[in-house]
Amino acid sequence: MNVVKAIAVNTFKEAIRNKILYSLIFFALVMMGVSLVLDQATVGQRNKIIKDMGLASINLFGVMIAIVVGIGLVSKEIEKRTIYTLLAKPVHRAQFLIGKYLGIVLTLGVETLLMTFFFFLLVWLYGGGIDLVLLKAIFLIFIEISVVAAVAILFSTFSTPFLSGMFTFSVYVIGHLTEDLNRIASSSENFALEKLTAFFYYLLPNLENFNIKGEVVYHLPLAPGKILLSASYGLLYIGFLLVSSAAFFQKRDFK
Amino acid sequence: MTPAIQIRHLTKRFRTGFWLKASTALSDLNLEVARGATFGFLGPNGAGKTTTMKLLIGVLHPTSGEAFLFGRSVREIAIKRGIGYLPESPYFYDYLTGSEFLYFYGQLFGMGSRALKVKIEMLFELVKLKGAEQVQLRRYSKGMLQRIGLAQALINDPKLVILDEPMSGLDPMGRKDVRDIILRLKEEGKTVFFSTHVLSDAEMICDQVGIIVKGQLRNVGRLEEMLNPKLKSVEVSVRGLPEGRVHALDPLSKSITTKGEESLISLQDEEALPQLIQWTEREGGKIVSIVPRRETLEDIFIEEMRGEAT
Amino acid sequence: MKRSLLIVIVMIILFLGQAQLQKKLARFESPEQETLLYLPSGKYLKPLALGYDQMLADLLWMKTISYFGDHFMTDKEYPWLHHILNLIIDLDPLFDFPYFFGGIILSLEASQVDRANQILERGIEAYPEKWQFPFYIGFNYYYHQKDAEKAAPYIEKASSLPEAPAYLVPLVGGLYAKTNKNETALRFYREAHRNATDALVKEHIQKKINRILSGIDNYDTGNTDTTSD
Incomplete structure (x- = not known):
């Protein structure tokens, strides 16, 4: 456990010292840009728009960081040959992977927290008060980007950073379309196609499960247990990804 | 007592490139290194030294064969508690400072922070990096990285130290420091397994060497046994001889080279030496130096390489 | 020193060059060619929004405002207004402003009463409790079509x-x-x-x-x- 913790903290330190949190400046700039446009263009509904934009930006930035940092976690250790000394220590490869993963989750958590703070500040400045319901959506966004980071790690255990990035981005896109995939499949006459899409429907993460941005902005009632169920789904899926990653990683040679 | 390192029929093939063409990096390697020995693993670049070491620490999986450290399979994670490893031209987490780096590696052994603090201070002293503790590794020179790499390999007080080209990239002072550290480890009774292609280094500190060429072990044994104790030649430098007279020595010597006033005469053995000295005095010349030449590791090495070529 | 001066000069030339070209290229874009034309129908746009439906709706909403503003100041023709409003509604049906805007502006300003009423019907679907939407439909029928x-x-x-x-x-x-x-x-x-x-x-x-x-x-x-x- 100490080993995992040490690796996680080290990974977090790396992200901080490599100035990952500078991306917050861009987040702030985007949000300020949005509010400037709001002043000029829209007549009403300012509150709704600023909430939409804020949640979407937190989501987008989170996904971007999860992919960019996630694909580098393992491959950088290999490329810079730091993995040799690390694995020469009494460290299981699975421990290494889990430590790395927890490190990025910690990084994403801190980043999300800071973005949330800035977002709430802006909403408050625009007279929207402090709307704690928004936190529900942000919590699920955090679960979503944690899933995306785990996808990135999985690919980076057997692929190059560039390809891992492409793959992870594809999974992110398809992850929002699985619902539609399923719909196409169930309306199809082709039995094989139906089975195939059904297979992918369950294999790929259904990231729409983590999207309640619209619901919280309009204060719509959520189905009871929706958040808990979605978060549990995310955690199980992350577990599935990490175990698969560890299996790939265990077999790998580091030349 | 089980040997520190036991390698049995170790073979490693890589599949590389788009068509996954197989290439053999190591074939049927058998090797034993006794506890307490300082073993020099010699071979040209690409011979399989690094592959062997990576197989020993478990970052590579063997295609076939097995390796044991202190009688336990290298697949067991627990054996790594007693091992230190320095990879070739190490590159570490450059965002960490020197002491943070060692602290992190110490944590991987579950060492407490108080014990680590003492240990880290000692290691900085040992590898002569005092004063660079709070400097980020990205500001370290290549020699400093090699030193901190050595320090990280020693953080857990290992019984066996595996060093891949520990002297590469170091200046003469640095090479001497590394040699001293290895000798000190030897004194402490630790087993040192290190690779190098600089033979003089090995000759100075090893008591056992293995020569590997193209993935196959060619020669292994104690250094004294491998080196022929007999003289290979005696080189005598002479000056002040009348011009041309030196060729009178042709029947006596293996070769003669003349450069200005001075001639270098290479004799087959010591027996002709008194005769040469007398003759020189008679001719009015002066002996400048007499250097006996014994067989060196380099000669053995070149011989092995030649054997490979034919 | 001379070298860095040269570099600065080359940089300035290249920069001004690209700015000039951009100016020329901007002239190619005739105002007739609406960028809105390329927007697909909401059926395809919604999955492509990847869960950023509301944000996309907001962006399109801002686009609508500027589209309206542009044409209001010039030709007073609004052939794409109902299309973009329908898109916004597809993406974010609970966004109530487009219903009001479409219901009033399309009939009053663009004289597209049927389209205005179609949008208002969607408003009734989304907000069955809001009296304004049926009221505007009734108003449109009576005032514009005398029906x-x-x-x-x-x-x-x-x-x-x-x-x-x-x-x-x-x-x-x-x-x-x-x-x-x-x-x-x-x-x-x-x-x-x-x-x-x-x-x-x-x-x-x-x-x-x-x-x-x-x-x-x-x-x-x-x-x-x-x-x-």
């Missing part, structure tokens, strides 16, 4: 919704009157009378009923004065 027959049921529906202002009630009666239906008007007023809680309103409606019954207001002949009541 009281179509307008009346919508206004009646609006008057039955919560928070509907009281003045809708006489309006409904008036509209039925316009369609020459004494019977329907009477039925509506009686229903309104039964539902009214305010004594003054009740009295007012009763007067109205009496007038129809006594023949002073005869909707079948069109002899009325709805406005005064």
Whole structure:
């Protein structure tokens, strides 16, 4: 456990010292840009728009960081040959992977927290008060980007950073379309196609499960247990990804 | 007592490139290194030294064969508690400072922070990096990285130290420091397994060497046994001889080279030496130096390489 | 020193060059060519939004405002307005502003009454409790198309919704009157009378009923004065 913790903290330190949190400046700039446009263009509904934009930006930035940092976690250790000394220590490869993963989750958590703070500040400045319901959506966004980071790690255990990035981005896109995939499949006459899409429907993460941005902005009632169920789904899926990653990683040679 | 390192029929093939063409990096390697020995693993670049070491620490999986450290399979994670490893031209987490780096590696052994603090201070002293503790590794020179790499390999007080080209990239002072550290480890009774292609280094500190060429072990044994104790030649430098007279020595010597006033005469053995000295005095010349030449590791090495070529 | 000066000069030349070209390229874009033309239908856009539906709707909403502004200042033609509004509604059906905007602007400013009403119908679907949407439909039918027959049921529906202002009630009666239906008007007023809680309103409606019954207001002949009541 100490080993995992040490690796996680080290990974977090790396992200901080490599100035990952500078991306917050861009987040702030985007949000300020949005509010400037709001002043000029829209007549009403300012509150709704600023909430939409804020949640979407937190989501987008989170996904971007999860992919960019996630694909580098393992491959950088290999490329810079730091993995040799690390694995020469009494460290299981699975421990290494889990430590790395927890490190990025910690990084994403801190980043999300800071973005949330800035977002709430802006909403408050625009007279929207402090709307704690928004936190529900942000919590699920955090679960979503944690899933995306785990996808990135999985690919980076057997692929190059560039390809891992492409793959992870594809999974992110398809992850929002699985619902539609399923719909196409169930309306199809082709039995094989139906089975195939059904297979992918369950294999790929259904990231729409983590999207309640619209619901919280309009204060719509959520189905009871929706958040808990979605978060549990995310955690199980992350577990599935990490175990698969560890299996790939265990077999790998580091030349 | 089980040997520190036991390698049995170790073979490693890589599949590389788009068509996954197989290439053999190591074939049927058998090797034993006794506890307490300082073993020099010699071979040209690409011979399989690094592959062997990576197989020993478990970052590579063997295609076939097995390796044991202190009688336990290298697949067991627990054996790594007693091992230190320095990879070739190490590159570490450059965002960490020197002491943070060692602290992190110490944590991987579950060492407490108080014990680590003492240990880290000692290691900085040992590898002569005092004063660079709070400097980020990205500001370290290549020699400093090699030193901190050595320090990280020693953080857990290992019984066996595996060093891949520990002297590469170091200046003469640095090479001497590394040699001293290895000798000190030897004194402490630790087993040192290190690779190098600089033979003089090995000759100075090893008591056992293995020569590997193209993935196959060619020669292994104690250094004294491998080196022929007999003289290979005696080189005598002479000056002040009348011009041309030196060729009178042709029947006596293996070769003669003349450069200005001075001639270098290479004799087959010591027996002709008194005769040469007398003759020189008679001719009015002066002996400048007499250097006996014994067989060196380099000669053995070149011989092995030649054997490979034919 | 000389070298860095050269580099700076080359940089400036290249920069000014690209700026010039950009200026030229901007002229190629004729204002006739609407960028909105390339927007696919909401059916395809929604999955492509990847869960950023509301944000995309907001961006399109801002685009709508500027599109409207541009054409309002120039040709006063708005061929793509209903398309983009429908897109916004597809992406974010609970965003209520586009319904109001479409319902009023499309009919009043763009003279596209049917399209305005189509958008308002979607508004009713999303917000069945909002009285304004059926009211605007009724208004559009009556005011723009002079079709009281179509307008009346919508206004009646609006008057039955919560928070509907009281003045809708006489309006409904008036509209039925316009369609020459004494019977329907009477039925509506009686229903309104039964539902009214305010004594003054009740009295007012009763007067109205009496007038129809006594023949002073005869909707079948069109002899009325709805406005005064």
